[in-house]
Amino acid sequence: xxxxxxxxxxxxxxxxxxxxxxxxxxxxxxxxxxxxxxxxxxxxxxxxxxxxxxxxxxxxxxxxxxxxxxxxxxxxxxxxxxxxxxxxxxxxxxxxxxxxxxxxxxxxxxxxxxxxxxxxxxxxxxxxxxxxxxxxxxxxxxxxxxxxxxxxxxxxxxxxxxxxxxxxxxxxxxxxxxxxxxxxxxxxxxxxxxxxxxxxxxxxxxxxxxxxxxxxxxxxxxxxxxxxxxxxxx
Numbered sequence: 001x002x003x004x005x006x007x008x009x010x011x012x013x014x015x016x017x018x019x020x021x022x023x024x025x026x027x028x029x030x031x032x033x034x035x036x037x038x039x040x041x042x043x044x045x046x047x048x049x050x051x052x053x054x055x056x057x058x059x060x061x062x063x064x065x066x067x068x069x070x071x072x073x074x075x076x077x078x079x080x081x082x083x084x085x086x087x088x089x090x091x092x093x094x095x096x097x098x099x100x101x102x103x104x105x106x107x108x109x110x111x112x113x114x115x116x117x118x119x120x121x122x123x124x125x126x127x128x129x130x131x132x133x134x135x136x137x138x139x140x141x142x143x144x145x146x147x148x149x150x151x152x153x154x155x156x157x158x159x160x161x162x163x164x165x166x167x168x169x170x171x172x173x174x175x176x177x178x179x180x181x182x183x184x185x186x187x188x189x190x191x192x193x194x195x196x197x198x199x200x201x202x203x204x205x206x207x208x209x210x211x212x213x214x215x216x217x218x219x220x221x222x223x224x225x226x227x228x229x230x231x232x233x234x
Contacts, residue, residue, distance in 0.1 A: 014081070014084060014089075015080075015084055015089045015092050015093055015096075016076065016077060016080030016081050016084050016092070019076065019080065019096065019120070020073055020076060020077055020080070022060065023059070023060055023072075023073065023076075023117050024069075024073060026040070026060040026061060027060065027061055027062050027069050030061045030062070031066070036061065037061045037062075037063060037115065040053070040054065040057035040058060040060055040061045040115065041054070041057075041058050041061055041063055041113065041114065041115035042054060042058045042104065042107050042108060042111070042112055042113055042114055042115060043112070043113060044108055044112045047108065054104075055101065055104055055105070056097070056100065056101060056104065058104055058107065058114070058115035058116065059100045059104070059115075059116075059117050059119065059120050060117070061115045061116075062115060062116045062117070063113070063114050063115040063116060064114075064116065068116055068118075071118075072116060072117045072118050072121060073117070075118075075121050075146070075150060076117060076120065076121050076124070078142075078143060078146060079121060079124050079125060079128065079143065079146070079147065079150075080092070080096075080121075080124060082128065082139055082140060082143045083095065083124045083127060083128050086128070086131055086139070087127060087131070087222075087225070091127075091225050092124070094221055094225065095123045095124050095126070095127035095218050095221055095222065095225075096120045096123050096124055097120065097123070098123060098217055098218065098221045099119060099120055099121075099122055099123010099124065099126060099127075099214040099215070099217050099218035099221070100117070100119045100120035100123055100214065102119070102123070102213050102214055102217035103118075103119025103120070103122060103123070103210045103211065103213055103214035103217070104119060104210075105213070106119075106208075106210040106212075106213035106214070107119070107210045109208075110208045110209070110210055111210055114210075118211060118214075119210055119211060119213075119214040120214070121150075121214075122201075122211045122212075122214035122215045122218060123214050123215070123217060123218035123221070124218060125147055125150065125151070125197060125201075125215055125218060126197075126198075126201060126214065126215040126216060126217060126218025126219035126220075126221070126222060127218045127219065127221060127222035127225075128143075128147060128193075128194075128197075128222075129147070129193065129194040129197040129198050129201075129215075129219060129222075130194070130198075130218075130219045130222035130223055130226065131222060131226070132144065132190035132191065132193055132194040133190075133191070133194035133195070133198070134226065138186045138187060138190055139186070139189075139190050139193070140186075141180070141185060141186055141189050144186075144189040144190050144192070144193040145172075145176050145189065145193070147193050147197055148172055148176075148192065148193045148196050148197060149169075149172060151196060151197045151200035151201070151204075151215075152165075152168045152169055152172055152196075152200070154200070154204060154209065154211050155168065155200055155203055155204060156168060156169070158204060158207050158209045159207070172196075175192060176189065176192070179192060197215070198215070198216075198219060200212075200215075201215030201216050201219065202216065
């Protein structure tokens with residue numbers, strides 16, 4: 001009985017935990033054996049020579065070091081648990097890997113030698129934004145706020161303009177503080193997060209940032225998944 005309870009525990013069965021564990025295992029190995037990064041990261045020449053795995057394995061390594069890895073893993077854990085709770089395991093995997101694959105394709109066009117799990121995270125964000133916009137589900141306020149701050153951070157990094165960055169972070173801080181005092185704060189935060197996140201994803205895409213491609217891909221995938229679910233129920 002104890003074994004069965006442990007085996008069926010939500011954390012043990014979680015796809016989020018599985019992705020975090022595998023990504024961490026490979027990335028930590030990469031820090032000790034740098035050749036692993038060169039074997040798995042994006043590389044147009046190697047891809048053209050037949051190393052097809054480079055379309056997805058850049059999700060497992062991090063070309064910008066520990067800070068990139070820690071940021072991605074923390075955000076994937078938080079956003080992943082919430083997305084998995086709202087969508088279920090299979091749909092969670094669709095969002096993560098379709099967003100990640102799309103981000104890697106965009107990476108070969110715009111950032112051909114990078115690597116990192118952030119595009120998988122952005123696939124989850126795109127799916128989360130669509131679900132919150134549909135108003136059929138509510139997300140925890142912290143997750144909605146964090147999602148929006150992630151988008152603002154990505155835009156700030158892409159634009160590299162300190163004044164725009166300060167303005168965006170200040171605007172989000174003021175809006176979220178105001179909304180938290182209102183009735184139905186969860187719905188309002190979800191709506192703000194989804195609208196801001198999808199607009200931010202479009203901005204990133206227009207600036208040829210691979211995260212924008214992943215967010216929009218995750219959003220499109222989510223629309224298909226929700227449409228299929230609606231048709232199935234009827």
